[in-house]
Amino acid sequence: MTTRLRTEVAIIGGGLMGSWTAYFLRRRGLSVALIDKGEIGAQSSGVNFGNLRLQGRHPGQIPLALRADAVWDRIVEHLGEACEFERGGHLYLAFDEAQMAKLGHMAEDMFRCGVPVKLLGAAGLRARWPWLGAGVAGASWSARDATANPRLVTPAVARAARRLGAEILSGTRVSAFAKDGERFRLATDRDLEIESDALVNTAGAWGPQIATVFGESAPVFAAGPPQFVTEPLPYFIGPSVQAADGRVIFRQVRRGNVVVAGYPRGASDPVANRAPVDPARTLAAMQSLVEAVPRLAGTSVIRVWSGIEGYLPDMLPVIGVSRTTRGLLHAFGFCGHGFQLGPGVGLTLAELLVDGGTSIPLSDFDIGRFAGEVAHDERLSREFDSASLAATGWSAAGKATLP
């Protein structure tokens, strides 16, 4: 017999965004069902690099990022566990003057937004982090940036939401959507029907499938960076470190392993649920790692993985209310930098639903922006391989077109 579940808000997608939204909605007193076709936090929410980076973000995202940062600061109060949260700081490494100049502009932007970023020359840099490679010309330093363990965070958020009364429905695939007057009706593959006043689409790389049902679209492309981890070594690195040109990102966890991600990103397959890593990319990232930290040459890589992340041509997410359907909210396509934003997105969506508005500027993230021409971000050609970009169907002229 089919069970009927009546809730004020149904959230589809039990990743980081969905879980934080469920948590904050419960804190505001709304009834919530969090639905996922698989496990909670199993996709890019669970396999991402774990950076909680403020510096270098799109300035329009900073208010949201700072709001998230305030939640991360009190993560133990919120979740009852720290999930390896640590403010170790973040370095962007420049390998030449042009990169250093770019970092300088970025630091000015950040200063205007209220994020202090310090520029360091080669000498100052090596005095503090003597293990950096000889090719490093300078860096920008943000002491406030942090990291956490993505494998632990999302399940912990979902547990906290459940303690507050949220209904967590993993292993539940929504098979049909309907809007009947003011109510959403969702059929699932589990003899369960859900009826809600509001619907939140936090389905990540699968987000456009839900948007399409309501006559909206976003040209999301699924990809993932090759990531790998070394065997554990005595702890020496400290901050999270990223080459300014994106070729390598690394950090050392307290356990001792060095976690590494390297570009270009490769296509992943959201249908087969697979994100294979080309071994040639692993080797390339290993070489970049040794250039940044020569002393890691003696260690071994023990594990490689990737994930299924949703990317958009302007490298900005979709966040906000639907243009077509009252009561529908979207938050997906975080372009590989959503981990830090999660709690900010959850708070903001809860405000939109409870208060009917928010002080956080969201216009840059409106789903309607894809109706016209959308510029490609310059990072696309740098951070993705040409084969995966060709597979997106985005036009080569640098303008996005709807698939």
Next chain:
Amino acid sequence: MAEARRVLIVGAGPAGVAAAAVLAAHRQRPFLIDEGHAPGGQVYRRASAPVALDIKALFGSQVGKYERLHATFAGLAGSVEHRPRTLAWAVHERAVHTLAEGKAEVHPYDALILATGATDRLLPVPGWTLPGAYALGGAQTLLKDQGCLIGRRVVFCGSSPLLHLVALQYQAAGGEVAAVVDTTTTGAKLAAAPVLAANGFATLLRGLSYMAALRCKGVRIHHGTRLVAIEGETHVTGLRFRDRRGNEHRVEADAVAIGFGLRAETQLAELGGARLRYDSVFRQWLPDVDADGRCAPGLYAAGDGCAIGGADAAEESGQLAAYAALADLGIAAPNARMARLRAHVARLRRFQRGLAKAFDWPHSWPMDMPDQVILCRCENVTLGEVRATLREDIPPADVNRAKAFTRCGMGRCQGRFCGLALGELMAAETGTAHERTGWLRAQAPVKPVPVSTAFPS
């Protein structure tokens, strides 16, 4: 003649060498990649150290097969491209990625035959990570490869037909066998005897003769035991176990060899596109192959890495896989011979399935072991830590999630040695079928790769 086809073989044990011989006989020039310094695999391993090993004493009645494999391989000189000491660390888009002497290479293939073999199946027992505690296969490898023993007075324990063979080999090499502590009952062995007799009478007799020879030499063999603990502070000093009546015993020993049969090395097959299927007798996930070893386009599996079957089945399944690869490349293969091989391999594997029942894997044991016992030795994860995760709200539904939450299986061995026990623990603790706990998905590198590895040119 058409353009040369690139046929790759990974593993130079009986399956890989037999496949190479068939391919060479059909004027292909296979590329044979092997981690070992010489062909032979684990079973017909050749000593790497210049030690005077008495091969006849070591291999006993199997010495003929040992010599035949090495003679076959010697006869292939010039017709096989042999790459010893080479790790195949990934398979991606119809190419094998290798590592040898610090250099990475990429080898595209038209056909890839995986003869990756098996390792010991292990189970967490108090003290199993102490110095002096070795996997049974590891204890045998030390002897074959280096002429070394793991200790002066060794106790052999677990459930495996190899227990008795290795104990005899140790005794022949001058070691003292403290006892053989077999965890399976005589009843289980008797129950499996008809299947064993029907499918491999000579092998059954050989196994029985090992036991008789050990008894003859005064070695105590205990059946139907439960292991309590491998004892010692900084090194093994003994083994405690309960006999089938529940009475506790202690055996003094300075080393323990422990093994519970074999687990197939399936990671490369999975990376190459093979689907895995659950085998309820062996309680592990094996590549889903047809009768000839086909598991994905251009991908073949043979030997213990495909279905635990022993050395003879490995050899014949290696030949079959080679014929299948030839046929798929459009080179005529002998149909009648393939049919005979299929029937024989099937029979040998039925025998091994009988053995798996005679030497039962005590799969519910992890549930009974104390919390502080280490389950994942690479990451030092205890049974208690995994149990705590299973009791949490939103518990892991399969082994991959349990790995994500606890680090169990995340270390150097990538769960090759703890993965099966992790699944059994989850199944037993939560009352789910073992099959539903899944397998730890393979990712490259299947074994560690140095960061300094030089780029493929």
